[in-house]
Amino acid sequence: MHSLPFLTSGLPGIGGNIKTLAEDFVVEEQLLFPLSGQGEHLYVQIEKTNITTMEAVRIICKRLGIAKSAVGYAGQKDARAVTKQYFSLYNVDESSLSKLEGKSLRVLDVDRHDKKLKLGQIRGNFFSINVHGSDGNVENARKILQRLEKNGVPNYFGLQRFGNGGNSHLLGKYLLLTQYDAFAETLFCVHSNDRQKLTTAKQFFASGNYKEAYRTMPGSFEAEKVVLSNLARGKDMKYCVERIPRKIKYFFVCAYQSYLFNRSLVQRLPQIDILFTGDLAMLHPSRSVFLVEDGEKEQTRCLRNEISPTGPMYGYKMICPLERQRAVEDQILREENLDVQLFRNYKIKGERRSYRFFIVDAQVNETLNAINVKFFLRKGCYATVVLREIMKVNSNIPE
Structure with a gap:
């Protein structure tokens, strides 16, 4: 996520940080x-x-x-x-x-x-977010929001999609490719934000002391506990990984699917509001998808934000675009050495995801000690993606 380009790179961000206090990040659901x-x-x-x-x-x-x-x-x-x-x-x-x-x-x-x-079963969420420690330039924030309202927001999956260590997508990849040793090495990799008890357990794993690693590992780390308990019984890595609950492995595979979408979006970003013949476009807000037979003819609706180009949420039954976009999506699969039929093992059919989403009722106001940003997003969209465009400070977007 840290290396993903900004749509509004030509506009300076306001810097700062969020979530200094819980009250700085307020979310309210709207039911469907x-x-x-x-x-x-x-x-x-x-x-x-x-x-x-x-x-x-x-x-x-x-x-x-x-x-x-x-x-x-x-x-x-x-x-x-x-x-x-x-x-x-x-x-x-x-x-x-x-x-x-x-x-x-x-x-x-x-x-x-x-x-x-x-x-x-929600329509979306209202957000009210305080940005502390910014340069105080409210006008810059407003200009960025105006650009995002006009062109849409890049529909990246945010950092939280990839777990606390930011590497859940790699776990998903190794599951699909049945690379069990690589999966375990990634699962027990030490991260800078790990708490001491977790770090100690991972170090015991690295030394081969699986019983002590299991005893030390915090109870909330279910996948790690399952692997360690079976390693301590002398089972091989394939057996250990297969014992992890399916819902946890499904999450990892979906994280990899999200990572692949982000890769595709990076390539399309300069033309995020342009349709080409052969694209698969999404109609807002119904989310129905159709083949673009004439890009120039459909471009007017795209500029009115009625429709958008889509990218791949790969799966074994995902519908594919034609021409230039198909070539981009196939190239990603070749670079990843991935056969989409492998998603069948996790019953992931695949779908299309819009390359952009739209913010509604956006407001920016200066308070006594922060800049307050308010907006509404439909479900499935990440507020942190909006904030990273405004702030241009990736490291302060929480995972």
């Missing part, structure tokens, strides 16, 4: 559908602070005495932030919600609906 006001599912809008969505789910289940399966949510939100997120609770009495109030959780609103909230 109206609530009916009746039904067995209690829809609770909760403000959570400095905890992940999964930590919030665990707290909710513990305090209300309900099973995890009774809780629905539309997506996972950052930990270091204040996020206003909906949870559906099956067969829960509203009077018990007072048990949820605490330092990290606060109930904002309550309603009912007849169906459980499922992943992806």
Whole structure:
């Protein structure tokens, strides 16, 4: 992510940093559908602070005495932030919600609906982000946002897609290519942001002391624990990696898929708002995809931001463009020595992803000690990608 080019490279960024405090990064979900006001599912809008969505789910289940399966949510939100997120609770009495109030959780609103909230069922998110330590040039920030509103924002996958170490995509690649030793070396690679206990466990792995590595490894590192427990029993690496839960391996493979999309987008960036004959274009906001038979004819709609060129989310059934864009996508596969049929092992069919997304209701204001940026993004778009264009400081965009 750090080497990805900016669309607005000709406009100076404001510098600074974000997430100095949780309150500097506020996110509010907007549901995809109206609530009916009746039904067995209690829809609770909760403000959570400095905890992940999964930590919030665990707290909710513990305090209300309900099973995890009774809780629905539309997506996972950052930990270091204040996020206003909906949870559906099956067969829960509203009077018990007072048990949820605490330092990290606060109930904002309550309603009912007849169906459980499922992943992806949000229209998008409102963001309010404070940038501290910038050069204070609000006009530069406004110019960048105006350019992004006109041409769109590069639809990069953000750093958080690639895990705390920034290398989840490599794990996915080695899984697809069944390079198990390379997978293990990457999984247990020491990173500068690792906590001491994690670093110590990885060092035990490197020395071949798998029992001590397993004992030291923090419990939240499930993939590492599975590999170490089986290595300690004398199993070979292929066996150990195959024992990792499928959902974790699926995440790694999807990270690799995202990395490949970013590679394709880098090549298209100078022409992100231009359509060519043979492209596969996406119609906004329906997300339907069609073959561009005449690039010049469709260019007017592209400039009106009604349609956009798309890039590959590779999979074994992904539809492919023609002509120049097909050549670009095939070249990436050759350079990666990758056969898309390997995605079949993880049931990843593939799809097209727009090369750009659009910000709505963007505002920039100067406060007493920060520059505040507000905007709305549809689901699947990364606010940090917008911020990196404004700030031009990659290292301060959190993972």
